[in-house]
Amino acid sequence: MGFSPIHCRMSLVPSLVFSLAVLSAPVAWSWENLSPVAKDESLMEIDLIGGASVKGVIVKETGTEIFVDIGPTIVTLPKNSIRDRRPVAANDNAEAEAPEGQVYQLGSGKPLPLEEAETLARGSVVRVLAGGGLGSGFIINKDGLVITNVHVVEGQRDIQLTVYLDDAEGGSRKEQIEDVEIVALNPFLDLALLRIPNADQYSLRPVKMASSDALERSQKVFAVGTPRGFERTVSEGIVSDPYRSFEGQCYIQTTTPINPGNSGGALFNEAGEVVGVTNMKILQSEGLNFAIPLDQVKFFIDRRESFLFDESQPNTGVRYLTPPKKIQPGE
Numbered sequence: 001m002g003f004s005p006i007h008c009r010m011s012l013v014p015s016l017v018f019s020l021a022v023l024s025a026p027v028a029w030s031w032e033n034l035s036p037v038a039k040d041e042s043l044m045e046i047d048l049i050g051g052a053s054v055k056g057v058i059v060k061e062t063g064t065e066i067f068v069d070i071g072p073t074i075v076t077l078p079k080n081s082i083r084d085r086r087p088v089a090a091n092d093n094a095e096a097e098a099p100e101g102q103v104y105q106l107g108s109g110k111p112l113p114l115e116e117a118e119t120l121a122r123g124s125v126v127r128v129l130a131g132g133g134l135g136s137g138f139i140i141n142k143d144g145l146v147i148t149n150v151h152v153v154e155g156q157r158d159i160q161l162t163v164y165l166d167d168a169e170g171g172s173r174k175e176q177i178e179d180v181e182i183v184a185l186n187p188f189l190d191l192a193l194l195r196i197p198n199a200d201q202y203s204l205r206p207v208k209m210a211s212s213d214a215l216e217r218s219q220k221v222f223a224v225g226t227p228r229g230f231e232r233t234v235s236e237g238i239v240s241d242p243y244r245s246f247e248g249q250c251y252i253q254t255t256t257p258i259n260p261g262n263s264g265g266a267l268f269n270e271a272g273e274v275v276g277v278t279n280m281k282i283l284q285s286e287g288l289n290f291a292i293p294l295d296q297v298k299f300f301i302d303r304r305e306s307f308l309f310d311e312s313q314p315n316t317g318v319r320y321l322t323p324p325k326k327i328q329p330g331e
Contacts, residue, residue, distance in 0.1 A: 043088040044068070048081050049119075049166055055088065079113060083166075083205070084120050084272075086110075104140045104301060107208035107273035117272035118222060122232045123172070123205040125224045125265055127162040128152050128194075136225035136265030137161070137194065138274065139206045140301070144199025147297065148264030149279050150185050150192045157182075161196060164232065165203055175202060184300070184307040189249075189292060190279050191300045192264075193307075207266060210273040213295040215242035215252060223256045223278050223291075225265030235262075237289070244290065251290040252276045258289035267291040 046054045046068065054077065056070035066077050086108055112120070128135040128148050135152030139145070146161065153159055159180040164172045177196055184193040196202070215221075222236040237256030244253040256267065258281045267276035276291035300307065 044085050045088050046077065046082055047084040048077070049083050049171075079116055080119065082116055082119070083123065085112070085116075102302070103143070103145055104298075105206065105208045106211040107271055109211055109269075109271050109273065111270040112272055114222075114270070117268065117270055118224070118234050120272035121207070121222070121224050121266065121268045122234065123164060123166070124207040125164070125232055127226045127231055128264060129160040129162070130156040131158065134226060134229060134261050135263040136261065136278075138224075138264075138266040139163070139196075139204050140209075141206045142199065142204050144196030144202075144204060145183070145301075146180075146194040146196060147266075147277060147301070148192050148194060149277065150187045150190045151279075152264045153182060153192050153194070154185075154187070159194065161194070162231070163196070163202060163204065166205075177202075182309040184304040185309055186300050186307045189296050189300055191277065191292065191297065193301065193304055208271075208273045209298065210269055210271070210275050210294055213275075213293065213298075215239050215269075215275060215293075217241065220270055221254055221256055221267050221275060223258065223262060223265055223267050225258075225262035225278065227257075227259035227261040229261060237287075240287070242293070246290065250293060250296075251280075252293055254289050254291060255287040256289055256291075258291075 042057065043055065044058055048054065054068055054070060054075065056068040056075075058066050059069050059074060060067040064079055066079065066082070068075050068077060087110070111117075124139050126137045126139060126146060128137045130153040133152060133156070135148055137146045137148035137152075140147055159182065161177045161180050163175050163177060165175055167173045179197055181195040181197065182192065183195050196204070217239055219239045220236070221239055222234055224232055224234050227233050227235075235257040237254050239252060239254055241253040244251050252267065252275070254267065256278075258278050262278050265278050266274045267278055269275045274297070275294050277297055278289070278291045280290050282288035
């Protein structure tokens with residue numbers, strides 16, 4: 001896992017009918033029932049665990065439920081059944097098209113209830129097994145591209161991923177995927193890009209990246225990973241310093257607990273969007289944990305062709321020649 005004495009890197013039609021039948025109680029609602037709660041008139045699209053979706057206006061929200069006006073009626077949705085929710089644009093296209101060549105999606109940045117944000121994030125995180133090492137990663141698109149740390153997969157060819165897929169009952173199931181391909185490596189940033197073979201066979205749930213790379217001190221964040229083998233563990237904290245210089249690199253310093261097995265997992269904001277990649281902590285210290293900033297992650301993904309994995313040179317996509325020895329006086 002790459003430990004050192006100083007620090008360690010840690011590693012809607014049918015759908016709507018189903019939703020109403022399962023998730024809604026046969027209760028007649030009216031606007032009068034919901035007063036005096038303020039009504040938000042913005043149209044939302046709500047994705048449910050299991051694949052169903054609902055589009056409507058959220059008219060009330062409690063700690064455990066939301067009430068959605070879908071036109072002919074108002075339906076009640078338990079929050080633990082919600083995978084994602086987002087505003088619908090005026091042109092009825094919920095998300096702007098990604099620029100050509102961009103292989104990840106950007107989120108809206110709208111904060112979600114913590115339970116909902118964590119549920120959204122947990123579905124996108126994977127467990128990485130590489131040789132005898134264990135780490136984490138996260139899916140960035142439905143084509144099966146996965147981000148993790150270089151030190152999780154360094155020197156390995158036999159890489160396996162465990163993904164967590166929705167099942168028909170609203171729960172999740174594990175799927176072990178072998179023969180995972182290494183696409184690109186950047187050991188200087190400690191970032192690796194993997195690809196799931198035959199990704200179209202799986203109902204993958206990619207993350208969204210934060211649209212803004214800016215973080216504030218004391219901002220709440222959370223991590224999801226596989227510390228010590230405990231799958232999809234959620235740990236919470238704050239941003240201690242968004243721009244901490246350490247060994248010549250810039251990192252996000254956070255109080256979010258990072259342990260062996262967290263390496264390569266994502267650091268999320270309150271919208272359930274990726275703001276960094278967890279990769280190390282200071283040993284024998286509390287609350288000194290670090291993540292690779294999102295701007296470096298985007299840089300690596302956008303310029304992945306510069307870091308393509310070379311089978312003959314497994315540490316980098318570029319083969320560097322040894323520089324000539326400096327001539328000393330008298331030689």
